Amino acid sequence: MTTPARVERDLPTILGDLAMGPTPEYLDDVFAQTGRMRQRPAWTFPERWIPMADITQERAYTPRAPWRTIAVALVLIALIIGAAIMYVGSHQTKLPPPFGPAKNGVVTYAANGDIFTVDPSSKAVVAVVGGPEIDARPLFSHDGTRIAFLRRHDIGGQTAFDVVVTAADGSGPRVVTTRPIDVNDVVQWSPDGTFLLVATADGEVTKYALDGGAPPQILTQGRVVAGAIRPTTGQILYDPDSTPDADLWIMDPDGTGGRALTPATSLAGGRYDLGLVKWSPDGAMIAFTCARASAPNGSHICVMNADGTGAGPLTTESDDWFETDFVWSPDSTRIAFNRWLQDPATGDTTVQPIGVASIKGGPVIGAGPAPAPEGALFDWSPDGTTLLSLPARFSESTDPAAVAATPVAIDVANGTAQETGYQVSSDVSWQRLAN
């Protein structure tokens, strides 16, 4: 038996041996504390006292004092519309489309618990959100006018986060979420910027409207990953809890019409786990991670049409390659991804430069230097010419004392890399501007 096979075969037994220890005798301490502690009342969890059916269906408005409220609201709306028309008329602000190539703006990032922007050309850094709070993971809206980020607040010694939305200059911060989330939960903007979608690890997918009107809406129970919102229609890809296998489902933006787009078992070829799924920016294709029958523990990237047909591998790399963490180019013609190469003789894997492949086929181009052993965190510039790359392990760091890293700007055309000159301690997000 080869070493790799032996490792996987014996690991459960060995870990069982390593885990052996004396019977824990500290439960009495636990019970002493829980005996004095009241449970958090169920009513403090909105999902417990608002029936799911009520949350996921159209909101029923209370009829109390409607005319006065409606009259005031109409006056306010008229004032807002009037002010907006005057503002737009005087500023002629041109916004980029929510998807597709755009002009490069500033880059936002977190460092030492604050949010900054940097102009990639002039290197001018601006602190947009400061203060004693620990802020992390900033993300520009698709039109580049707002930033969503996580703000840490500990509850009873437990780390938790709120999602805060500000204008691009950091003004007008507003907490959007109504229940704490984890630093690794998925937060993504809707294409039109009207709502944020938050998917928590306990399988709850919640839509937070940003216009101040509708209450949070729990769309479904299941998994949603970043890139799951179709840019053109707002439809959402998800993996429902109710299906044991990793089938891919799709629902309408309001949470209705959930249906299987494609069951994993119907996909030809190897074992498709659909663990990482992203729409192409033009909404015409879906990329996902897949595993071949010849290498069930491997990982490659597959693409298929928007209706779930025509699934096939992106590259023809051998089973010795391991590909994941992919990002579509803004023009939907290329996919960049992390990759590792395994030495079949020793089983040793080595991280390789970020791979870039055309969806029309052809060789994989290595771009820039090899990143950290865990692969890189990276994103395309809005104009599609550059990959901004940094070590992957920073993605989950919210510790302001974390060691900072210098992002590397990789020219996709020739693969050359250049250090950006500023340091970050979280992933980065690039602002889109109108051309």
Place this chain on the structure above:
Amino acid sequence: MDQRALVERARRGEHDAFTELARDAVTRLDQVARLVLRDPELARDAVQEALIRAWRDLPRLRDPERFDAWLHRLTINACLDLVRRRRRRPIEVEISPIDPPTVADASAAIADRDLVDAAMGRLDPDTRAVVVLHYFLGLPLTEVAATLGIPIGTVKSRLHRALGEMRIAIGSEPPATSPVPGGQVA
């Protein structure tokens, strides 16, 4: 009484039911925490924190059938929170020299165990958590991703790297010393 009924009762605030659930789970949780943290004292703190939080937040758990998975997640999160909090302070570590094993047939299993132990020590806690959930608790990768709240691609890359360490450790000798300057985080 079956676990579902116990969870239902505990959710209604019955301490006896929670006590029974905790007694059933504590050994497994302690093992998970010790594998992730590699420190019995820290593991105890993590499990205590997880169980206290489990009691406090039990009314939040919608599906009693998910109790075990939920408890595993609380435990892993408590472990990783402890690690993150300790990163803010200097960590005293003890570097134990690892003797190359003399692998004879009778002692091969013990040698493998020691080598895997050393390889686990070289992994960061987040990666160890993936290994423990998948290979010790036997969770499928999708469940590991859901438990840790990370993309499955990240789970796979971490597992891939971890297995690489194990293969190097078992397949070649002598094992490399810790690449972490100053030793490995206990």
